[in-house]
Amino acid sequence: MKENKKNRKYIIICLSLWLVFCISLLVSYKEEWTVFINEQHIVYHEGINENGKTxxxxxxxxxxxxxKADYSEMTGIALKMNAESVKKCVVKVKLISEEDNKCIQSWKQDLGEVKNxxxxxxxxxxxxxxxKNNKYIVQIDVLKTEGKAAYINLYNREDGSHTTLLCNNxxxxxxxxxxxxxxxHIALKKYAFAFFVGTAICFSGMLFGCLKKKKIEKLFVFSAAVIGIMYIFAISPFSVPDESRHFATAYAQSSSITGKQTLDAEGRVIMNSSIWTQGQDPTRDSYIEAVNGMTGHYEKGKNISTIPPLNGPYYFAYIPQVIGLVCARMIGLNPIQIVYAGRISALLIYCLIMYLAIKIMPYKKSMLYVIGMLPMTLQQVMSYSYDSTLIDLSFLMFAILVNQITREEGDIDKKIWVVFVVSMVIVATIKFVYLPMWGLILFVSSGTKRKKIKKYIGCAVGIIMSGGVILLSKIGTIQAAVQTGTAAVDASAEKVSLSYCLQNPKxxxxxxWRTLERMSSDYLEQLVGTSLGRLNISIPVIILVGFxxxxFISMLEVKNENIHIPRTVRYWSIFSILIVGGMVLASMFLGWTPIGSNMIQGVQGRYFLPVLPLVGVIYNNKTIVLEKRLDNYLMIICVFLNCYTLYFVILSGVIKEALG
Known part of the structure; x- marks a missing residue:
């Protein structure tokens, strides 16, 4: 009876949340999506910068x-003309094939009828x-005018353009x-349908899992995979911070593995032009490109030189993405599919690692579920950023170390030592500031003196190896912090250096202080993920409050769960968070901030994601406790909040100007 009552609650909650979400989706589709679906799909645009002439x-x-056409198909052409104050201006427009001088179609238009x-x-x-590559002529003949004349603004040609304009020869x-x-934008209908189906699968799957009492780690894999794939297509490639540079590095590694040409003579990564879209934000056109590319319709490009890969020993930083890229290239997928294959591979490896992490986590499994399902976490782990590998290793090692701390006294398994040392070395090559968290191994109970000595030797090996990697790979960064130079955020300004700080301590x-005082709320928003993409995709604050x-609830103790975390572990966790936070601020202060700035520049909330689970270790008291476990309710709400986050991400892309 009690079990049936609980199951009814799950059904009512899931159906209620699903109904609320469907209402939002239906209203936005009818009132907003359909407007943009019926707009013309622009595949090429020339003339963005005016040259001042009319x-x-x-x-x-x-x-x-x-x-000259740089596209495969066209259904029309749009010309920019100013007729705001025109009474009458009749023009005849012809589209002519230059090859045979044949008129394809002509139009007669009175610009005065539509004044704009x-x-x-x-x-x-x-x-x-x-x-593609055909040459065309647009001829505009002014037939009749009355009153004030219409006019055109002249624009600069795009680089490499063959476009020319003649007026009266x-x-x-x-x-x-x-x-x-x-x-x-008819393909947006497919996109909307896929989004609806994806969220329906997610809600129904979570309901089924709760009714069948599936374990948290299995529910995580299901929900993270389904929602993560929706994030992959909602947040377009290269719209995550620095993703284009990370992609170039990962692609170069995949080229080396597959035996393809990697770099040109100037050290720039060579890839197909259809792949390379540096700095693309989510728009309705990028969504259409994804739909067309994944279904095999794409603009065939040629090999081009792009940008140099990242300097440094990032051999292991892109393993999840490189696996997908190599597999996709070996089986002959098209360029668009190759880009998404790397992202999907990174997401699936993350799901596997989190399955292991949640499974071995001795308590607060739902906390690790919620942290692993935060929008910012999912954005970073499914992207080409090396944050994906960093977060994977950080969450896995956190779970392993907490598991070891809470177990009975005994020797640490050799496999754990291997994972411990290897993960330390890999993290040292990416961002060594997170290594203090690995210090939790010092608090694993060892028992005998001999076992303690073995533990300290293992720690020493990890420290020495990672320290050597840091010195070899980060020596340039350390030197740059000490010396003066230009700031990354403003190349015209001198950057803050260590010597400058010593000379101006106050x-x-x-x-x-001012940075912490005024930016903490922004860091929290960015940590959770209510500012996605390049921090230019805003999500309502109510979603932040929900997450x-x-x-917070997932971090609470559950009554009668006797998991003891030593006080020293909590103190070390506080110390680790402070040290990591301090090093993050220091690295941005000394490497990114120009002299004269009143706050530290370049710090983002996502930098604190790897140490977020430590907060759960710190919050370990009996003042506020849960009478019973709320894991299933927390997971259902987490899925609901993620679906709404995706809803706003996609909506912002749909209504955004494709070229704006």
Whole structure:
């Protein structure tokens, strides 16, 4: 009877949350998605920067603009003309094939009927196919004008563009801004349907798991895999901080493994141009590119030189992503599929590692579930950032060390020592500031004196090996911190150095204090993930409150659970968090902040993710305890909050200007 009552609660909660989510999705689809689905899909745009020159459209003028197609299909063209104050301006627009001088289609338009300073669309009756590298002419003949003349602003040509503009057979210094269209955003319907199905699978799977009493680690793998894949497609490739540089490094490693050419003569990574989209934010066009690419429709490119890979011994930092890239390239996937294969591989390896971590965690398993499902955690682990490997190892070692601390006295297994030393060395090559957390091994009960000596020897080996790696790989960083130079955030300004801090101790302390005082709330938002992408995808604060609430509850002790954490472990955890936080601030202060700044620049909340589980160890008291376990409720709410986070991420991409 009691069990049936609990099951009914799960069903009611899941269905209620699912209904609320579906209402939001339905309303936004009808009122917002459909508007943008029916907008023209722009596949090319030339003319972004005005050159300050204009040309009036006088009666009898004839303008001819020649351009070369860099796309496979087109359904229309849009020309930017200013007719805000025009009474009448009748123009005839022709699209002509330059190869045979054949008129493809012509349009007659009175610009005065639609007074604007924007693009006028000219839609083709029949889609032009196989247009790549073909040359076309747009001819604008001004037939009749009344009153104030319309005019066009001239724009600079794009780099490498062959576009030219003639007015009455005279070459102009600039071009008309134009856009090439290829249908409407119909693929967004597939995207919306896939999102709906994904969230439905997630809710129904969690409900099934709760009713069948599945273990937390299994529910984590299911929910993280489903929601993580939705994050992969919601947050477009290279929209995570520095992801393009990380991708170039991982791609270079995959090229070496597969025997392909890796770098050009100048040390830049060589890859297919269809892969490389440096600095792309989520937009409706990027979503369409993902749908088309994953279904085999993409613009075939050629090999190009991009950017140099990261300098340093990052041989193990990209293992999760490189596995996916190598497999995808070996089986012959297309360029878009290759990009997503690396992300999916990183996510699946994260799910496997978290399965092991939660399984061996002796208590507070739901805390590790919630931390592992935070939006910022999922964003980083599914990206090409080396944060993926860093977070994997940090969470796994945390669980292993807590497991060892809470067990009966005995020798530490050799396998654990291998994982301990190897993980220390890998983390040292990525970001050594997180190594203090590995010091928890000092508090593992050893029993006999001989076992204690073995423990200290193992610690010494890890410290020596990771210390050597730090000295070899980070010596340039250390030297840069001591010396003066330009700041990363502002190349024109001199950066703060160690000598500057020693000469201005009072000012340095004030800057640190002001940073903590005024930026702590921002760091919390970024830590949870209400500022995703390049911190330019904002999520409502109410979602932040929800995640913080369930995270706090997951850290509470459960009545009659007798797991003893020594006080010294809690003290070391506090020490580790303070040291890690201090080193993060110091590294950004000495390597990123320009002299004259009143706060430390470049610090992001995600930098504190690897040590977040330590907060659960610190919060270990009997003042506030749970009468019973709330794991299933916390997991269901966590899934609900993630679905809403994805909802706002995708919505912001759909309504964002594709080129804005």
């Amino acid at each position: 040309k009036k459209l006088n009666e009898g003028d004839s303008l001819i603009q020649k351009f 300073n924007n693009y006028y669309n000219f839609t083709l009756k029949k889609t032009l196919k196989n247009t 005279k070459k102009m210094k600039g071009v008309i801004s134009y856009q090439i269209e290829n249908g409407i 000012l340095s302390i004030e800057i640190v 913080v609430a369930i995270l």
